Amino acid sequence: MNIVVCIKQVPDTTDVKINPETNTLIREGVASIINPFDAYALEEAVRLKEKFGGTVSVMSMGPPQAEASLRDAVALGADDAYLLSDRAFAGSDTLATSYTLAAGVRKLGGVDVILMGRQAIDGDTGQTGPSTAENLGCPQLTDIRKIESVEADGSIVLQRVLEEGYVRIKVKPPVVITVVKEINEPRLPSLRGKMNAKKKEIVTWTAADLEVDSKRLGLTGSPTQVVKIFTPPKPSGGTIFEGSVTENVKDLIAELKAAGVILGAGKGE
């Protein structure tokens, strides 16, 4: 089974702090990591390869420094790494990103499964998976929590999370699969993986290397434009009780009542 995992390099948001004066994110010195959801996708790909053979390639669209995340992915078990990087890709929204990624997957050729995380933790859109599938003309199955089995004919049986349960689905590759965190527990890089990552050649493809229409790339190929960015209004200071336990609870319940809320009123509904 030939798998490509599409990853995104994102800031490690556990480090993100807000500058209280300017109300903007402080990103200096913030480490870049593989989008955590993509790390689950990568782990799942490596497990599938261990069971069924084949290759795991990892691909990212981004600036040259995204190479570091691709090396991390090699350390975690990817066989090959591809960076789609070109100034013409800058400013891509999810439509242009998916178009570009799909062109990369096509150039790679012979791919059975395209795995991704359900969303990136910086943009939080979750649109790149479905949109890449559309560009590749294959089905997508999002929010997958378990790959149950791979049948003799190559069909994959998996579990897709829904709000009120899950649905079991059987699909024939090629297919785009996006995963939720529940699917596995990613491993740490092995020493051998780290050695591999150091010397691995990261293949870089520019727009000229891909079969693409330049009108559909980057900002030009992006129908959506961000016209304003602002920090959400800070909640005005709440009421904090710091007295004794009984007083605190009494005060809280009184304040809630004043706000029109009676705890326990909805009981048994």
Next chain:
Amino acid sequence: MSSSIKVILDKCIGCGLCVRACPFAAVTLVDKKAVINENCTFCGACVDACKKYQAIVITRLTFEAHDLSAYKGIAVFAEHRNGKLASVVPEIIGAGMSLKASLNVPLTAVLVGANVKPIAGELLEYGVDEVWMRDDQAIGDFAEDVQTDVVYRILREKKPEIFLGGGTIMGRSLLPRVASRTRTGLTADCTELEIDPDTRFLKQTRPAFGGNIMATILCQNHRPQMATVRHKVMKAAPKTGNKGGKIVDMNHIPVPEPGYEVLEFVEEKSDTVNIVEADFIVSGGRGVKDPKNFALLQELAREIGAALGASRAAVDSGWIPYSHQVGQTGKTVNPKIYIACGISGAIQHLAGMKSSDIIIAINSDRTAPIFDVAHFGIVGDLFEVVPEIIKRIKG
């Protein structure tokens, strides 16, 4: 040739306002002049910050001029399963109603599925003007790819200027695919939608970076303007009875073969798990200390009819299953009341619950960030505070 961003060196005074305004760390000062690096996404935050000096210019190139006048009206995706309308749909209709008031155009629901006529009737009671319905036995509830194609064809024929769907698992999978096929823009998980009175464009506002910043997004040159809408944010339209709305059969739209086989649906319904739909949530974090102690939160939850949530710390410690996790890598919730017990309030947790109507924090650490977003807070040991609350409720 692509779009470009340029610093006019004569005008730049090196004040650094743009550096601080940039959410992507794409501007640096070199020899007291702004330099834009490859992180730039052309978002325009620096241009706004430099209003005074006008030293940064973005040129956006658009190749195709589309005829947008053919597109009219607002359509919403009427997601449903097992004969029941998704609970987000009345909310999208509510959002659509206020857009309709600004634009003075019809509001329509797009309904595809098997035996969906009763649902069409229900949609009319919510006050939509029309339901574009494709009712066919071959359209399964879980055959999302089939539904995608039918919805795409309906939109292509009917040409609404705006198409909205729920920010549900299905909505956030189906709409991207429809948008991609139509080659139009889509904004994910919007929390605010309004019409620009001058241009009639749909202003779509959504949180990014785990809710730390908000972005307003336009889709100026492509139609329909598409958005998914975050659940439990918009005010649901009330059922006011059908006031002359009608069902339009779209039976001429072909139904394609499904691309995969649905084996079975397994329902996992439990009141304490369904945190996404819950109006009340009691949630526990690291301060709960032990899986056994969740029984105490469970008891409070039972007393007030709440679902049980948890922070990532509690889930990663194995105290409670992932399905309860609230936050960036878990679920986003919008209850009327969120009671955070022993949760410090890491940014990723806040991202998943910040928009709750009332947040009550119980934590022994007065400096915990959870108190910054809490409407009410009690500084104290949750093992004393929670039993006291239960006692008072039981009265």
